[in-house]
Amino acid sequence: MTPRHSFRSLSTLLLATLASAQDTIDVLSFGHKNPLAVDGKKIPGYKSQAVNHEIRVLSDRITLTPPYPGNAKGALWSDAKTHSSDWTATLEFRASGQEVGSGNLQLWYTKDPTQVETHSVYNVEKFDGLVLVVDQYGGTGGKIRGFLNDGSQNYRGQSALESLAFGHCDYHYRNLGRPSKLTVSSSQSGLDVKIDDKTCFSTATVALPEGYHFGITASTGESNPDSIEIYKFLVNSKLSQHEQKMKNPPAQAGDKKPTPGTTPRKMDAFPGIVELIPDREAKEFKSQTEQFSDLHDRLQAMSHHIAYVFGEIKTLAESSETQHKESLAKNTEVLDAVKNMKGSKETGLPPDTIRQIRELSEKVDKLEASMALVSKSLDDDHFGKLFKQIEMMHFDVMPAQMKHALQTHTPSLGKLALLLVGTQVVLAAAYVVYKRRKNSTPKKFL
Template identity: 35%
Template sequence: MRLPLSFAALVAGLAQTQAQYLINELSFGYGSRISPEGSQSIPNFALQGRPNVPELLSNKVILTPVAPGNQRGAVWADKPLYPQNWIADVEFRASGPERGGGNLNIWLVRDGAHVIGSDSVYTAGRFEGLALVIDQHSGSGGMLRGFLNDGTTEYRTHHNVDNLAFGHCAFSYRNLGRPTQIKLRHSESKFSVEVAGRLCFESDRIRLPSGYNFGISAASADNPDSFEIFKLVVLTGDNSQADSSNNQQESNQQQQQQQQQQQQRMIFGRSGQTVVEDPYDNIIPDAEADTITSSKAQFADLHNRLQSVNHHLSSIFRSLSQNAAVDEQRHAEASVMLGEIKGLLTRLEKLEVLEHRVSDVEREMRSMRHEMAGRLQASENSIKYHVDDKHETLAKNVQAHTKSGHTRLILVVVGSQMLLAGAYAMYKRRKTSPKKYL
């Protein structure tokens, strides 16, 4: 008997389908709200950004705003991913002007919050893990590319980062008005990436180690694209690992409650009222020495009081051990905070060096201005001196030449007039003289 094609495909799909369990500590956006009402943070996630921290709303995280440009934002999971078989579902939306630019990066790297932060794949240094980049590569309408690094390649100084991609596919993602789904699948047999329900690329040679952190970062250009993240949901087929991850907070709360119950035990009296027993209170009441008349009673009283002291010491030791555990946890938290503060201090040191350099440049500019003013004043005085000297000499020369020139000019004019008068007299004389006829 041959089954219909659609029914056979359905049976095969059901046979391959495995139960998936949600990892709460690595997921957000699967409920009605991303964060609790009134909170400015996502549980089990950290927000980073330059120069501003991403804006957190009830149903989305705005990594890069519509304006201004050149913004960076990121969201990182605090806890690492340990299962080998997992599915990560990301929904994002990109909107902006016609020629807007920017990129979205989906990370699964070791210690990503400190190694990557809010960088993109083009500005990141050495990292260990996977990076998926969504941008308008080579003028395309949209492209998703995958990058791997084992910690030996520094991407920010690489001459051509684009050639390091191991897989890619083209798809449109800008100004769609709806979220776009990116789904990552990892198992012991293969790794695949799906975009909007269709396969983008897959490989059976990729194995990502455990202990890496999920993160999403975005960077905008001068004409910015706004990248919004609606959810990051991580599923696994291993129920035990999912339960251990999901119930870790509950177990911590139960341990704290048990510790409180150990410190303060509840006793119900005859009247039904609840009485709190202080473990450091004296259980045996004080008694007068005259009431103990026999050695047996004295031994019994001493025995009971030694037992009471032993109980008190046990309670003290339990409290000390509990306080030691709390101190270790706080020490670990303080160490993490100190590491973050050291990272910020290194940036402050760079700012201090830059401030010193600016001060040096300012001092050099001031000295250069004073030197230029002195040189200009000296040049002005020198030019003034030379001009005055030359002007006086020129005036004397002109005056000397002017005197002799006037006398000669007068003599020339008078002489020419006399010569003309003589010539005119001779002409008249000849004209009036009698004519001789032959």
């Protein structure tokens, strides 16, 4: 194989690898960037809910349910939806507790998170989507099961919930001392579930739609609760058909002439892809063909970026022109309104405003005249005489009233003397009577 063919084969393999690679969706993922939360409380892109405790967000993990108290619930729900049905979700978790623990973990892919909130698969009612359950069902020490619902089944009212599982596998997940990795992949070929990079179950009859939310819920029992910690949740999505067409447009039979009045677009779907051309030393190029190929690729990448810059400049220019026209239209309306105001040349005010000012001025003048008349009347002799008469009446009436009050309410001196003399006479008479009775009483001798 010649070096030229080797270079082409390597390039083809590199392009195929990039085409099949999956991109991490940041709005649906957490744990791949440190720290988990900027403020130490809220995880970007996710809403948290808890019952009987408060979810703890540490630098490298999230405590969804604590080891104490029991009957605790925790949930994380994504704000954004998926925009592709071809995705892979990876959940890294750890469950630890006493020898006989109680707890369960669910990974949801549902249409409406409000139907689930903090519920588990055992007490949720109706939901539309997929749920993977990790618990100790069946006394096997651990089991992973998958359930589907189109919104018609009420899981809370099911007497035999295990019969609704479409796939399962045994997995001892408690007290491992390390995080476990649960991976679920959805594509046109079906659904595949793995645990620690080993196949748990798969099916080709399940096709999940796009536009759903991811969620993680956990709950514990009253006794021996488990501590369930989430370390990482990544959602990767393959390129959609539209994006692949943008990156690899179909070859055309011949060059078409551009339509008059339009800009020709011969560059491959700018501003789409980010082209990575590794640097190479000049001695690596053995022929002019390789040199020309490398130069062509670099010029093409540069043309893409220049076209993107021009496109952005054009967009900004159009936006600026639109804003300028809107500003001119508003200014024109203001100028027209000012011109329609036919006021006086001296003030520039409208006639109605001038008329109102004149009426107000006339009212003020009348009020000043009335006040002056009242002030003059107060200074007249008639009012002065009237004031003097009122003053004399006060001086005449007040002494007479005081004299009458003293005569009426003050006790008489003669009456007081008569009362004292009468009291003395009564006392003297009583004393005389007492002496006479005492003398007339017969004496007793011993």
